[in-house]
Amino acid sequence: MAVLVVIEHVDGEPTEPSLQALTFARGYAVDGAPGEPVHALAVGLAPRGLGELGVGTVHLAEHDAFGSYAPAAVARSVVETIQRLAPSVVVAAGSELGNEVMAHVAAMLDLPLAANCISASGDEVTRIRWGGSLLEEATVHSDVVLLTVQPHAVAIEKAPVGEPAVERFTPDLLPADLAVRVTDRVEAAADGVSLADAKIVVSAGRGAGSAEGFGIIEELAALLGGAVGCSRAVTMSGWRPHTDQVGQTGTKIAPEIYIASGISGATQHMAGCKGAKKILAINTDPDAPIFASADYGVIGDLREVVPAISAEIRRVKGA
Amino acid sequence: MNILTCVKRVPMTGGTIVLTADEQAIETRHLGFTISPHEECGIEEAVRLVEAHGGESVVLTLGPAEAEEQLRDCMAIGAARAIHLVTDGEEWDPQATAAAIAAAIHADGTAFDLILFGNESADAGNYQVAIRVAYALGLPVVSGIKGISVADGQVRCERESNGGRDVYEVPLPAVVSVLEGLNLPRYPSVPGRMRAKSKPVAASTPPRRESRLARRRLVVPAGQGKQAEILGHGPDAAPRVVEILQQIGLL
Ligand SMILES: Cc1cc2nc3c(=O)[nH]c(=O)nc-3n(C[C@H](O)[C@H](O)[C@H](O)COP(=O)(O)OP(=O)(O)OC[C@H]3O[C@@H](n4cnc5c(N)ncnc54)[C@H](O)[C@@H]3O)c2cc1C
Ligand SMILES: Nc1ncnc2c1ncn2[C@@H]1O[C@H](COP(=O)(O)O)[C@@H](O)[C@H]1O
Numbered sequence: 001m002a003v004l005v006v007i008e009h010v011d012g013e014p015t016e017p018s019l020q021a022l023t024f025a026r027g028y029a030v031d032g033a034p035g036e037p038v039h040a041l042a043v044g045l046a047p048r049g050l051g052e053l054g055v056g057t058v059h060l061a062e063h064d065a066f067g068s069y070a071p072a073a074v075a076r077s078v079v080e081t082i083q084r085l086a087p088s089v090v091v092a093a094g095s096e097l098g099n100e101v102m103a104h105v106a107a108m109l110d111l112p113l114a115a116n117c118i119s120a121s122g123d124e125v126t127r128i129r130w131g132g133s134l135l136e137e138a139t140v141h142s143d144v145v146l147l148t149v150q151p152h153a154v155a156i157e158k159a160p161v162g163e164p165a166v167e168r169f170t171p172d173l174l175p176a177d178l179a180v181r182v183t184d185r186v187e188a189a190a191d192g193v194s195l196a197d198a199k200i201v202v203s204a205g206r207g208a209g210s211a212e213g214f215g216i217i218e219e220l221a222a223l224l225g226g227a228v229g230c231s232r233a234v235t236m237s238g239w240r241p242h243t244d245q246v247g248q249t250g251t252k253i254a255p256e257i258y259i260a261s262g263i264s265g266a267t268q269h270m271a272g273c274k275g276a277k278k279i280l281a282i283n284t285d286p287d288a289p290i291f292a293s294a295d296y297g298v299i300g301d302l303r304e305v306v307p308a309i310s311a312e313i314r315r316v317k318g319a
Numbered sequence: 320m321n322i323l324t325c326v327k328r329v330p331m332t333g334g335t336i337v338l339t340a341d342e343q344a345i346e347t348r349h350l351g352f353t354i355s356p357h358e359e360c361g362i363e364e365a366v367r368l369v370e371a372h373g374g375e376s377v378v379l380t381l382g383p384a385e386a387e388e389q390l391r392d393c394m395a396i397g398a399a400r401a402i403h404l405v406t407d408g409e410e411w412d413p414q415a416t417a418a419a420i421a422a423a424i425h426a427d428g429t430a431f432d433l434i435l436f437g438n439e440s441a442d443a444g445n446y447q448v449a450i451r452v453a454y455a456l457g458l459p460v461v462s463g464i465k466g467i468s469v470a471d472g473q474v475r476c477e478r479e480s481n482g483g484r485d486v487y488e489v490p491l492p493a494v495v496s497v498l499e500g501l502n503l504p505r506y507p508s509v510p511g512r513m514r515a516k517s518k519p520v521a522a523s524t525p526p527r528r529e530s531r532l533a534r535r536r537l538v539v540p541a542g543q544g545k546q547a548e549i550l551g552h553g554p555d556a557a558p559r560v561v562e563i564l565q566q567i568g569l570l
Contacts, residue, residue, distance in 0.1 A: 182487060299549060
């Protein structure tokens with residue numbers, strides 16, 4: 001039985017979560033039919049380098065409408081391919097667009113969908129809940145298992161099979177498939193280091209006490225060339241914009257070090273900094289839960305500790 | 320304009336998650352309950368749109384009898400009435416949830432111009448109930464939205480992508496799923512809470528479709544509870560912190 005992987009790409013360059021999904025799907029194929037190449041589906045143009053990752057056939061959906069993103073049009077292409085190929089499993093990245101397209105596919109076919117899986121075998125999946133703070137083992141009752149793969153849950157592995165065959169087709173899009181599409185774009189002014197990509201994030205929570213309390217946080221972040229983050233208690237108080245919020249419903253960060261001061265360590269906050277290589281927590285309360293997920297801790301008042309760190313950095317740099 | 324917002328009751332977990340002995344649910348005996356921040360922004364946006372354009376803001380939940388607490392919270396912020404699809408407390412899978420919500424919208428009979436959802440529920444994170452409801456009702460659906468404006472029978476939605484925002488313009492009625500950051504939700508006022516007590520809640524018990532995404536068990540992932548190496552107390556710890564930054568190669 002075939003395994004179909006939906007590939008998200010930017011001008012032919014597959015996204016990292018898509019390649020992770022492909023690696024995940026190959027493991028699936030091995031369980032079902034050992035060593036069989038997987039099928040990939042892409043819209044617009046054939047993504048590069050898929051043969052390196054075990055793809056035997058690329059199903060390429062071509063249509064004038066693919067000039068701008070329309071989730072239901074992509075989903076319709078997936079549905080047509082499912083009907084033609086009758087795969088036993090359809091996999092996509094658990095990215096924003098991957099989850100969206102697969103939910104459209106699931107709704108069109110009235111089939112179950114398991115989002116953000118970290119492992120799967122047959123119709124049994126393990127998926128994340130609460131942004132990764134909890135796992136759920138579930139059974140998908142369906143002849144064709146639809147699932148998305150949690151980004152960064154599996155590492156990309158190569159499995160060269162040569163140049164894949166490309167099968168082009170034009171999906172039969174309904175007017176409703178094009179009713180929702182990107183019609184315009186607003187560019188944002190680029191300002192400083194983006195939180196998601198920052199190598200160092202210095203953040204504070206309710207313990208900062210006020211919007212002004214972030215002065216010392218900004219100072220330390222600037223000294224380190226990092227970005228400023230915060231907890232939801234801070235955004236809800238209006239001290240910082242939501243774009244600074246780290247967490248399940250904020251930004252997911254993956255810095256070399258995350259310096260979190262005056263933050264208790266709620267699971268929803270920690271869901272956003274799981275990708276950090278090291279976490280340093282600064283908190284007055286030695287029993288704060290964050291000390292159970294941090295690598296390093298300083299017990300003390302952030303209003304004293306943070307300026308002292310800044311002063312020490314200046315001293316060391318000046319020396 | 321008439322706006323429906325769908326919210327889900329979830330436990331407010333703190334620093335650790337503890338499961339019930341049968342591994343089917345979170346132990347909630349000592350926990351409060353809330354809704355997702357995304358859904359809070361949905362409620363806030365609905366109230367603002369009705370303030371600006373007139374009409375009615377309605378809130379809906381599918382959940383146990385206790386979920387009336389979340390409906391009252393939403394009415395304290397400004398929703399005029401509530402629809403409560405009462406369950407026995409067990410979580411329904413996304414297909415069953417969406418089918419019951421779509422049927423309830425039909426049964427209510429109100430011509431909703433906008434139906435708002437969170438982009439994903441706080442606990443399950445299935446990323447699909449809004450889209451399924453839209454298909455069941457034959458309406459367009461826009462996902463993951465951080466900006467909404469309504470004019471001339473159209474909703475203009477903004478969604479973050481690649482450092483900017485993509486714009487979608489869709490005729491009403493439409494389904495929109497939203498993300499936290501859309502607005503800054505207000506806290507309910509004391510008079511708001513008082514008024515909410517007497518606002519109407521239409522409760523019914525919908526039939527449950529069989530689960531096709533069937534939970535076997537929940538598992539707390541490994542890796543918690545590592546105890547941090549304490550570098551020191553107060554400002555005296557600063558030199559140790561800087562040493563660590565140097566070790567990692569950041570200075
Ligand atoms: C579905 C859902 C999603 C959520 N998403 C997010 C999210 O994306 N991001 C997020 O952050 N939260 C999120 N939350 C909220 C989360 O549960 C917590 O309420 C929030 O993270 C608490 O913020 P805090 O740690 O700043 O505040 P608190 O929990 O109040 O902690 C403040 C901490 O500061 C310490 N402190 C106080 N004063 C000082 C001082 N002077 N010096 C040093 N330490 C001090 C205290 O000891 C305490 O540990 C979400 C909640 C839900 C239910
Ligand atoms: N039990 C429920 N009752 C009301 N709305 C729900 C329920 N479950 C999910 N939703 C809505 O659907 C959105 C997406 O949920 P999900 O597909 O589970 O991620 C949520 O943010 C809610 O707006």
